[in-house]
Amino acid sequence: VTQRIGISDIIIVYSRPSVNDREIWGKLVPYGMNNLGFGTAKESPWRAGANENTTIKFTDDVTIEGKPLKAGKYGLHMVINPDNSATIIFSKNHQAWGSYFYDPVDDALRVDVSMKDISHTEQLTYIFNEVEANSAVASLNWEKKQVPFKIGVDVSKVVLADIRHKLENAPGFQRQTWEQAANFSMNNGGDLEEALGWINSTIEGMFFSEKNFGNLNTKAQILNKLNRSAEADAVMDEAMGMATVFERHGYGRQLIGQGKKDKALEIFKMNAKKHKGEWPVDYGLARAYSAMGNYSAAIKHLKIAATRAPDAPNKNAIAANMAKLEKGEDIN
Template sequence: MKQNNLFTALLCFFLLFSLNTTAQLQTPQASAKATVMQRIGVTDISVTYSRPSVNGRDLWGNLVPYGMNNLGFGTATAAPWRAGANENTTITFANDASVEGKTIKAGTYGLFFEVKPNNQATLILSHDTQAWGSFFYDKNHDALRADITTTEAPHHELLTFEFSNITPTSAVLSLVWGEKAFPVNISVNTTQIVLDDFKAKSTGQFGFNRQNWEQAAAYALNNGGDLNEALTWIDGAIAGNFYSQKNFNNVAIKAQILNKMGRTDEYASLMDEAAGMANKQQLNALGYQMIAAKDYDRAEKYFKQNIANHPEDPNGYDSLGECYKNMGDTKNAIKYFKKSLSMNPPANVKANSEKHLKELGAL
């Protein structure tokens, strides 16, 4: 019995000793870790970094020395600034991108700066992503270097990465600390990324859906894609495949592709065919599309066709009034706006007719 108690006590001692020597209490770091992410088009770009504070210190040329420096530790004798604290800052691109006009492949990179006097700096993206700071920086592992100009900024006590000037194809990533900002221009070929993704998926189950081919053709049409390729895709949606079906949507898309290619006679014929297949909302939208294209004859034709099909709908008369207003036919514009108002239209249609009548001095 005593031996069993002794064994139990020794076992507890060794377990406690083992836990004490391996377990560590997690405590907050002085420079908290953060991640900022921005989607540009369909491309996610994220930066993971640690955020030191200014804490009254003289930053540039002092705490952060200019140039490449021997930090007195590690293997690097000429190291850049780690662009943060603790582990080296990293940036991840979900797709290929352009940084300051230079191509960078999709992936994760260490992010450093060589800070220089006179508002100059060099951005360095490195294949090293697991280092502590820049103590082991090796220029042979650089993936990209780009010179930038720093700018003045409102005071940021904590080092901050932020995105601004965001468009579907570009953004500016800035490191801001103290009163200095390090802006970096990033761009992506969103159209190519979207269409390459479609082509990669189109040989699988994704490609067995007619609507996906229509969507890809429309995207290429509206975003500077290859029109010949778009025409092939929309033709496949219309006929020739087991999923093909001619409808208003794909005929209208094909017509717009042909128009953009300069094949105007084919465009006109197909637009009329699409109009014959359209429901009330589609035909109305088609009329406005013709107004935007300044093809007023077709706009008038489509709106009148909608009124003939749906004589009880005040929106049809309101839309025809807009057509005549754009044509400069004030008399007919007033006539059809007033006709719309006489039919107790919905609030949005009433407001539109009244607005145009006021503009025409008829209300």
């Protein structure tokens, strides 16, 4: 079973024994550490499955219940206790049969967890639940018990490392790779100076460099995050001179999202002047006036926008926004 978190994969390989009306916990799976009567181990945990060693592989560094564990493949073992607690063991030895040759010297990590009661699961099953942007819970389900453990991934760190690798290889010959790198770093807690260097490379200095609205806008956003607002404003002034009607519209919406309502209205008015009668300039003005609480002006421009909407989805969106404005609700 496999789960991806960001660009990191977690792979669990295991066998699936059945309950078959047997008593599992404390009997078939004995509590604590035990001498299994075979192999070199004097005390062995449960193999957390059947037959060969259950294994778990991480393509990148992770945390298990908050504790760090390096990327790699591990033997997965468990110590089950009668008080509904369990210890998860990640062993560097992932090639031995079962846990007959378990040696604590090979432990890479041990974590303690609490078991949960669940509905009957006939065949032992590993699942991933509670999957989030930076974590997932891996759970062993069998009979009426679940053994869960939380796996965390520093997705931004992993992706940024992957980005740096790509920039040094074939994808780095494309301007878009550098633009994507700068945008990801800017929006995901990366090094802003590094991101600024990446976006500057797309603007000038490289064989693929090409100054355009998109990379100038990204540069301005990075500069703003670096508290270099005067430089950011100068960059955006340059970007406005080469913006399309849709790029200027998008920038206006970006400003509304940042709470810069007056500046947004200025941009939407500029768009309407440069692209008189075109879609979606009046939609932009409607959004700007709505953000400022001037719903009557917003309705006026939204009615004009409705006559210029190019397709059914936009017409439907305008109708929905008109209903909001008529109720005195902001459409942003």
